[in-house]
Amino acid sequence: MMGFISALPGAISQGLIWGIMAIGVYITFKILDIADLTVDGSFCTGGAVFVVLFTGGHNVWVALVAAILAGMLAGLVTGVLHTLCGIPAILAGILTQLGLWSVNIAIMGMKATVAINVTTPELLDKLLVSLRFVRDAVTGVRPFYRHPIIVVGLFTVVLIALLYWFFGTEQGSALRATGSNHNMARAQGINTNYSIVLGLIISNGLVALSGCLLAQYNSACEINMGRGAIVIGLAAVIIGEVLFSKIFHNFALKLLSVALGAIIYYIVLQAVLATGLNANYLKLLSAVVVAIFLAASYWKSKYTRKKFRPSDIGKIGGESDA
């Protein structure tokens, strides 16, 4: 139990980092209505680009922006494969993801793991987040505002604010319309292909940022770090929806609920690990949990009906033309 509680700050930090990726998944899965599997690859791309540039002596922010851009490029590739080449979205994502494995390992100089040497205090201090900061911020070695929960929390808030603004603009609205009904979107003069590509670019930019933050947190990038990312993202989206959809209606709050979903996912994960389960079973556990939740929401709409009351007839849908 003590182990679980002491692991909580770390779990919340990691949950927040994965939450940024989950927000990216939300954009494709919920807003664009596309299951984009690129994320399993672009997550690692973000980490790889960051670690290579950072250890190469570049400024942390330069490396971070480059990581985001690399992720966006991956999204662009999937988008072009899907829209211009007519490949189904899922397959387009799988193709990009597969190709990215080679690209990622090439970025990392044909090594499966590249580490940031955090034994150098100056180098460690330059990082935005690190799992070492979790303890350091508590013991007073570092100021409290360097705690990963605060740093990544700030990232999340800024990103949600940006996305809230964007999806309220003309272009953002066009993107939402594309996901909601592409026939309608085209009839209203919206270039749906452009919207889809733009959505995939934004989404994978966020995913790469998340990968870049996780690489910093672990002070290493590993070729398989993105494996199953899409499932974690979906889990966060679903958990957020199940727990908060009744109270959160505003778009910004919906994005927040995705981030909270990711945190809860990681806390549950820690709890499961605290029971002594072999960590190798976690992926199976994640897959089963997501499958159950997806199935549950399908069954719910299929088999449950609202309680039928004859007196309701005529009240449904409007006055004269229900």
Added chain:
Amino acid sequence: MLEVKHIYKTFNPGTINEKTALRDVSLRLEEGEFVTVIGGNGAGKSTLLNAVAGTWPVDAGSISIDGVDVTGMSEHKRAKYIGRVFQDPMMGTAASMQIEENLALAARRGKRRTLRPGITRAEREGYVERLKILDLGLEDRLTARVGLLSGGQRQALTLLMATLIKPKLLLLDEHTAALDPKTAAKVLDATERIIAKDNLTTLMITHNMKDAIAHGNRLIMLYEGRIVIDVAGEEKKNLTVEQLLSLFSKVSGSDEADDTLLLS
């Protein structure tokens, strides 16, 4: 306003499902003409409308709207000139978005989508006024999600969206066919009012011969991908369903009209 010249369209060419839907169709609409389109199932009515809207490219021929050749133009680019209402009430609106958001999207048809706000306060007030035209009480539900509306309400909203910015051409694809008779009459009535108010050039497909005669100032009938009847003016005004049917059997050389057309 609309100039369709010798267009052809064949679906699934070279396969067992090959179907030539349009054969050498030419049609010219003057500004302000309201043309009703009738024909049996598979006669090519919807194909003609989709060809004009740009859902897919035609095999041959050309289409121009207001002097602009749109033959090779993509669907979303053509939307600049065209307002559309589909047969399926679910197709013309974004269900997960609010009534006002749908209207705001329509208000930007044919314009570049920028990073300016997707909807402004001033617009909202305008939408309230517009929604009152429909007389469905939607003006009090601006922020309701469209998915909560009935089919009739959604179709009426789509009609409003299609005409929010005056289109060069309004395409109505059996837009009342999926509605119950009472609602259909209401939507048709709103259609008539909006077209008259803005003097819109319109192509309206209908399954109902009475409607086809009662509305518009010109009537065309399609049969096997060709325009076989084209009446306008006084002749159209005085038309009866019986006359139309006998006209059709004469042109098509068969009596099958009774089966395919009288059903409605």
